[in-house]
Amino acid sequence: MRLSEIIGYYKKVAPEIARISAGREIAVKFGAEAGYGKRPDIAQFPSDILNHVRRGATSFHISEERWKDPLQLSTESTKTELDNLRNGWDLVFDIDCPWGFEIAKSTAKLVVQALRWHDIKNIFVKFSGSKGFHILVPYEAFPKELHKDEISKYYPEIPQLCAQYILEFIKPNLEKQILELASYDIKKLIEIFGTTKEKIFDEKTQSFHTNIFAQIDIGLMSSRHLFRAPYSLNEKSWLAAVPVQPDKIKDFEKDFAKPESINLEEGFMNFEGVRTGEASQLLMQTLDWQKRMEEKDEKKYSGRKFEFSDKVPEEAFPPCMKIILSGLQDGRKRSLFALLNFMKSAKWPWNEIEERVWEWNKKNSPPLKTGYVKAQLAWHARQSLKVPPPNCRQYFIELGVCKPDAICDKIKNPISYPKFKIGGMTSK
Ligand code: SF4
Incomplete structure (x- = not known):
């Protein structure tokens, strides 16, 4: 689309985008290959939208969250x-x-x-x-x-x-x-x-x-x-x-x-x-469903015959976890999910998990957004139930991190790997 056409289009829809953006953070994109402009940003008036468009903005994105003052937001x-x-x-x-x-x-x-x-x-x-x-x-x-x-x-x-x-x-x-x-x-x-x-x-x-x-x-x-604001273009x-x-x-x-x-x-x-x-x-049914799922998981996992008596050292981690910990380009979110469940089941104290996850994220290319990691850590910190990571191997093959060795032939879940590597399980 030519710039004049983009400007003409946004002139028509800017009042609606500005109205919908009230109380939300917005982010502006300047072309398909570009990232977002400065964040946090807001759009109070249609002219805010149009000023961005005149400077080359192609699309507008708004937060799901509503804020008392979006400009107070910080990655810190x-x-x-x-x-x-x-x-x-x-x-x-x-x-x-x-x-x-x-x-x-x-x-x-x-x-x-x-x-x-x-x-x-x-x-x-x-x-x-x-x-x-x-x-x-x-x-x-x-x-x-x-x-x-x-x-x-x-x-x-x-x-x-x-x-x-x-x-x-x-x-x-x-x-x-x-x-x-x-x-x-x-x-x-x-x-x-x-x-x-x-x-x-x-x-x-x-x-x-x-x-x-x-x-x-x-x-x-x-x-x-x-998410893309209503009426925003997709470049x-x-x-x-x-x-x-x-x-x-x-x-x-x-x-x-x-x-x-x-x-x-x-x-x-x-x-x-x-x-x-x-x-x-919807809320009641969701919470009820969650309770049923947790009870099901509890039944499934609390009957485990063993658990680690002590924190499993990283040297005893399976190949997939070691590869994840070396930093990734793709599949970082799904890997974080598996890593957190693995480390919790491997008896890592929570403060050490947090520390290791932040250190890991620096090795990712690019690192996951700070807010995302914080939210995942907060959610996992609240879950008292220890759930193992996904089973071998499909999930990890899709992530490109399953590189089995001889021990892997004996196990069905990565959490069983250290048992064969170092022993250290106690009967429950
Ligand atoms: S077989 Fe299992 S434990 Fe071994 S690398 Fe693959 S996913 Fe990890």
Whole structure:
């Protein structure tokens, strides 16, 4: 798009972007290859948007979190400081499906249906500008308190849990819809997704790995994470992140998002009519589901025959963990998840885990964002239950860190590796 066309487009939508950005952090992109401009930033007036555009801005991104003063944010802010500065968050599902727009539509439709099933009326859907959709349930719909504390402090834990619960909730229907799309032909599925049978179908349970097909990216729900602002352009597709009627997702075509064909729908993400507690049912069901999952995990893991009597030294870590600890370029978030579970199960004191994780992050290229690492550490610190890392080997093969040695042939989970390397287990 030419600069004059970009300016002309944003002149039309800047008032709406500025209105929606109130109380949020914004970040500005200057071209497809560029990173974000200075952060934190805000857009109070349409002229703020247009000034950026005249300087070459192509897209605008807003935070899920709402802040008392976004300009007080800093990469050095502690979790407590962020909690005190935050005065809300929206639940935003990021439905981004690399395997085709039809599957993204099916997933988005099912998420909307699931939210409706939980009595939520105010659901805001928009095209992501690329391959999927963003579905938003506003903060105003949630009860103001949880466990006698402001619910604004439960970020990203509560939205992450809600997303996981909804994903579980829609799984059977999603699986059915994906199968229908492929006319129940597994060969066709393999062809569509360009993958192997093992990656899409679990022989043991005779069911599909639904997460492989369509992911609700819960990674979006991390501290200071952003999503494309409604009406912002996407500088790769030159399509706009336009609102979509929740009941018309299936009819949506990418052509509707061409800048020249959008109809400005004033009032998108206007939360005035949202009833407090509209999302209570979702919250209750999510917490109940979490409890059931924890009990299940407890049963599964508390019956372990052994545990380490002392902290496992790094020399006794399995190859995958050593490779992760040497620093990564890709798969850093999933690796952090596995690493934290491994170290907790390997009897590392929490302060040493934190120290080692920060040291590790410096070796990553690029390092994970400070806010993301802080949020993950905070979440894991709160989980009293020690859950082992994912089993060998698929998860680690996908991360490119599974380099088995002779001991690996004897084990099913990386946490068993040190037992053979150094012994040191005690019977329970
Ligand atoms: S086999 Fe298991 S323990 Fe060994 S490197 Fe692979 S994932 Fe790690």
